[in-house]
Amino acid sequence: MRARTGAGRYARVLSTPHARALLLAEFPARLPIALNGLALVLFVRQHRDSYAAAGAVAAVFGAAVGLTGPLLGRLIDRHGVRQVVVPAAVAHGAAMGALVACGLAGAPLGALLALAVAAGGFLPPIGSISRSLWPRILREGGEAPELLSTALAIEGVLIELVFVTGPLLVAAIAALVDPGAALVLSPVLLLVGLVLFLVQPPVQTWVISAQASRSGALGALRSPGVRTLVLTTLPMGFCFGAMEVMLPAFCEEHGSRNLAGALLAAWAGGSAIGGLLYGARAWTGPAGERYARLALLLPLGYLPLAVAPSIAAMAPLVLLAGLCIAPTLTAGNQIAGAVAPDGAETEAYTWPITALVIGLAVGNVTTGAVVSASGWQAGALAAAGGAVAAAVLATLGRHTLEPRPLGLASG
Numbered sequence: 001m002r003a004r005t006g007a008g009r010y011a012r013v014l015s016t017p018h019a020r021a022l023l024l025a026e027f028p029a030r031l032p033i034a035l036n037g038l039a040l041v042l043f044v045r046q047h048r049d050s051y052a053a054a055g056a057v058a059a060v061f062g063a064a065v066g067l068t069g070p071l072l073g074r075l076i077d078r079h080g081v082r083q084v085v086v087p088a089a090v091a092h093g094a095a096m097g098a099l100v101a102c103g104l105a106g107a108p109l110g111a112l113l114a115l116a117v118a119a120g121g122f123l124p125p126i127g128s129i130s131r132s133l134w135p136r137i138l139r140e141g142g143e144a145p146e147l148l149s150t151a152l153a154i155e156g157v158l159i160e161l162v163f164v165t166g167p168l169l170v171a172a173i174a175a176l177v178d179p180g181a182a183l184v185l186s187p188v189l190l191l192v193g194l195v196l197f198l199v200q201p202p203v204q205t206w207v208i209s210a211q212a213s214r215s216g217a218l219g220a221l222r223s224p225g226v227r228t229l230v231l232t233t234l235p236m237g238f239c240f241g242a243m244e245v246m247l248p249a250f251c252e253e254h255g256s257r258n259l260a261g262a263l264l265a266a267w268a269g270g271s272a273i274g275g276l277l278y279g280a281r282a283w284t285g286p287a288g289e290r291y292a293r294l295a296l297l298l299p300l301g302y303l304p305l306a307v308a309p310s311i312a313a314m315a316p317l318v319l320l321a322g323l324c325i326a327p328t329l330t331a332g333n334q335i336a337g338a339v340a341p342d343g344a345e346t347e348a349y350t351w352p353i354t355a356l357v358i359g360l361a362v363g364n365v366t367t368g369a370v371v372s373a374s375g376w377q378a379g380a381l382a383a384a385g386g387a388v389a390a391a392v393l394a395t396l397g398r399h400t401l402e403p404r405p406l407g408l409a410s411g
Contacts, residue, residue, distance in 0.1 A: 057116050244360070270319035
């Protein structure tokens, strides 16, 4: 009976064995993804006095995360979690530390770009690992497959809480010390989170599918639905990347660059609210149609941002702009797992993330140049344009997004 209400659905998922412990372990391990974008922009802007350079460094970091994510996901599908993420996390921390040291020493931009590529390339895909575990956690806990949408909504809310916490933490550190301190803290949090994450029973009993070694060169991209999600998420990521650069520029013009962290947190808070509402409902009907309808709502929140007259006015606007983010991404994640080829589930979850971070990277670098040339208003319009493109592509490709029966990925 509890699962018939929103609160009941959440209670059922969170009472499943290992669910809460896994979520708590994920939190510090996923904080770096929320710290690094804003911290890189503020760090490079402060030490090189250029939004274009700041956007470029953040962009190559994000692109590296995106490009290596599917490779790391494929290796995890074939060899297991611990064997891949531990060495990757150590390499990420070393590269991030070197980036901060070089930035403080006034190293050439090329050195910062190279180190950003290395740091991003080795960032483990913790979110994709966790998402691929949920079908097995629910199944072994005796819960209904239809609760998967709620479980993935909780994952979406978790990442939004991460994106609320991360920017606020960066803003505080930047004001009290230097943005570089946030970049040093980032790999420390990752390593602490991994220690907690890897000891969880669902991770320790990770199952390598017999089909994993036969996924071919395309891997998860053999699925038309995964390809549609990639194409749709690219401009969505562009929109979000534009916001990461536009909001600091907006705040700087209105008297306080460090308040960008508060606006980014409000934006993520709106997404978290939307995610909670999405997970509280038992959804019916074609998954592709639902995803397309959610994507169509996205642009409505971004078009008004270009006329915000003050930081106080921008805050509620960005909260409203965030409302559809988590529902759209959660719906896409559920579809990714449902349409994934056997043995390529973790990789399938990485591909939308790859598209998102590549879009973020392009949005960072493009909007950095746009803001430098034309001001923050042009950056806000660029963000809205990305949302419009995502809505169009989701609508055109919705017929490829219908899942297999039950929508479950193999553990």
